[in-house]
Amino acid sequence: MVRGAAVSDEVGTALADGQPVVALESTLLVHGLPRPDNERIAHELADEVRAGGAVPATIAVLGGTLRVGLTDSELAHLARSEAVKASVRELPLAVAGGMDAATTVGSTAHVAARAGIDAFATGGLGGVHREARDTWDESGDLVALSRAGTVVVCAGVKSILDVGATLERLETFGVPVVGYRTHSFPGFYLTDSGHELDWRLDTPDAIARARQTQALLDLGSRALVVAQPLPQDEQVDPVLHDQVLADALAELRDRGVHGKDVTPFLLERFHEATGGESLRANVAIVRRNARLAGEIAAAASALARG
Template sequence: MNPYLEIHPEVQQALAAGKPVLALESTIIAHGMPYPQNVQTALEVEAVVREAGAIPATMAILNGKCCVGLSQQQIEHLGQAKEVWKVSLVDMPYVISQQLDGATTVAATMRLAAMAGIRVFVTGEIGGVHRGAQTTMDISADLTEMGQTSVAVVSAGVKSILGIGLTLEYLETKGIPVVTFGQDEFPSFYSRHSGFGSPLRLDSAHDIASLLHTKWQLGLNGAVLVANPIPEPFEVPAPQMEWYITQALHAAAQQHIKGKAVTPFLLKYIAEHSKGESLEANIALIKHNARLGAAVALAYRQF
């Protein structure tokens, strides 16, 4: 057992018994939504996972320990605390060595899941290649982590604030299969549509699990991105969302928002200016992803 890992007893028992366990990230709790919606959503997502037959393992760093599975009290703490780091791979050594609290991004959650032996991870969306990356070189560590860590990532696509076409090209370069569940077009987080075709399509959790098993049995390390389109009643039409994104990007540039602060700023701006429409969509899609992720984790046990 890695000395930095602290695995919740329920998760530990499930792993030992070979039961399906589903990894969940914590950035959505500390940095993705306002309180109390953040805590309520996190608890509801865990309930969705349990109802689907899997055990949830929400990840975070608390007092320098890599927690795999959180108590309700710990989730409440993350949802209300003010000094919680947004932790990607580059931050992990510092946050852990200084015994700080951190909410894990996609990349950090993937690494903790792999350390604990968990194969399937659910999030809202992944990071990717930012618009204007040809001059800023702003590419999320999520993509490099996906190129080397063998954990499946179920999301509603990549953040619509990013360069979706550029991100798909980068994923191909890294050898990361991208499969969309149930449709031929790659989704764009808040919308079921992006204007980009999906490299692959599969229509069942069993087929996705079979793809994962085959990839890793071939010795091909790295993730598979499973794009799960947001349920149609909750989607925000892509042209409408693009208008919000354009306004948010302009506001960020005017206020000289850079680096890690960009994504939380943009998401907050969009939520405020869409009168909560984007927040409602975010909550719906993360629950939708949790159902598919749990089904994939259950199906993967057959292989």
């Protein structure tokens, strides 16, 4: 358990009883979705986890208290707040400062693993930024996933990043990456990033067995990344995607945007230039991943009991 964390009654009871639980990040809620839709979508994601057979546990910092699982009133407060974005690096500062903070992929995975939650659903992972050879700009998510033993269900890495370099880094860190019913690594808004995966698993039970084996082999505390693509008829039009990305990257260079401001800048440009298509795809992604994570957690719980 994470020392100093407040665990909701529902999540605490589920963990004590060995029931399946799925962690959900809060950065998506605060910084990735428009208001007031973000609060409604947060409840929809929780419903998807429950439909998959598990208990949802949104992770965040409220008033300096790290919380694992939020009540409806806490979720509403967070959705309407100006919470800062807290990676593993910023997490202790937000807690010590008595702040409201939304957890990233990396910090959510870290807290979930230490709370005993073995499944986590998100949209797209952070990764190596384009032109990182010059800027050294790389998301802390990658290091965090090399240290946090959870199953992470995602739609690949955000397509605004250097997908190939990110996969290379995950390989270096020893983090397994499998495609869910595909050998093609998804590109977040796109069904296929153009990068092939060596491994695919086709059922939640198969993923649960792989995760159990990963733990039994004592290979260190590492995530198991499960990449689930959007169906082709739900992806953003690839031609539109590539044009918007090229324009946004050019604007980014002209304005000198760098560091942690790059991703929100590019995502905002996508939302504006695609007429909301990127937001529609983003919501579809996280809903599908929340359902699959619930199914994996349920399969893992049944496997442990069996």
